[in-house]
Amino acid sequence: MRDIKLTQIWIYPIKSLGGISLLSAQVMGKGLRYDRRMMLIDETDTAITQRVYPKMALFKTSISGEQLKIKYAQRELTLPLEGHGLSSPLDVSIWNDRVKAFEIKTSHSEWFSEILGMRCRLVFFPEENERPVDPRYKVNNENVSLADAYPFMIIGQSSLDDLNSKLEEPVPINRFRPSFVFEGGDPYEEDNWRNFTIGDVRFVGVKMCDRCVLTTVNQNTAEKGVEPLKTLASYRKADNKIYFGQNLVALDHTVVNVGDRIALE
Numbered sequence: 001m002r003d004i005k006l007t008q009i010w011i012y013p014i015k016s017l018g019g020i021s022l023l024s025a026q027v028m029g030k031g032l033r034y035d036r037r038m039m040l041i042d043e044t045d046t047a048i049t050q051r052v053y054p055k056m057a058l059f060k061t062s063i064s065g066e067q068l069k070i071k072y073a074q075r076e077l078t079l080p081l082e083g084h085g086l087s088s089p090l091d092v093s094i095w096n097d098r099v100k101a102f103e104i105k106t107s108h109s110e111w112f113s114e115i116l117g118m119r120c121r122l123v124f125f126p127e128e129n130e131r132p133v134d135p136r137y138k139v140n141n142e143n144v145s146l147a148d149a150y151p152f153m154i155i156g157q158s159s160l161d162d163l164n165s166k167l168e169e170p171v172p173i174n175r176f177r178p179s180f181v182f183e184g185g186d187p188y189e190e191d192n193w194r195n196f197t198i199g200d201v202r203f204v205g206v207k208m209c210d211r212c213v214l215t216t217v218n219q220n221t222a223e224k225g226v227e228p229l230k231t232l233a234s235y236r237k238a239d240n241k242i243y244f245g246q247n248l249v250a251l252d253h254t255v256v257n258v259g260d261r262i263a264l265e
Helices: 054-058 106-116 157-164 229-233
Strands: 005-011 020-022 024-028 038-041 060-064 067-072 075-080 090-094 097-103 121-124 152-156 180-183 195-198 201-210 241-250 255-257 262-264
Touching (some): 005 024, 075 106, 152 201, 157 180, 157 241
Parallel strands (some): 152 180
Antiparallel strands (some): 005 020, 005 180, 060 067, 067 075, 097 121, 152 241, 201 241
């Protein structure tokens, strides 16, 4: 029996800002608790990301109790992770979806606007609000938070190691913004995972994750290059898309922990 285990858990409380590594996390229908329940929108009420604004990588986040701390250079902002006093709903766009979200606080929006040099607002997406996953890949009519398309994404350490063996300069896992990283498997075997468990939690692999230019943004410097997308395109391209990682939905909503065994059905 192979020893495949969960080695990293990541959440990204504000879409396209720095992630947070956790030792355990609550699995919820829309994704891990606190994961991408907030995002920044521009003057057209459309989500903004590192794809267009790589500077967003320089906002680093951490959790202290029930508070989210955001640092940019020497500046710092603290806000609650949950329990926001909700203002009038905004009709906001995230890719092809329109959802109802709420500006958290004008002063928070102004803090981001000043640093980014553009007018933007920080909004919150309540747990009860719906945003269905692509119906072609649903299992039980799942919804997703403000992640691009699916509640969870998993990558094998062996897959990253294999990619890095082909690069002049290796890249860290943060280029790919996974929910979960595991060790003990073969490179890219997650491509074919369907039904499996992490600890006691059942997941279903629904679709390989197609990658974009965000993977080319250095998360420490915000510099944009061509790798690893250029190399991935040489051997991970199909249907004019470049794939790395597997998107997931969850059948159970309990807790996962670093060190949990992963069992394939």
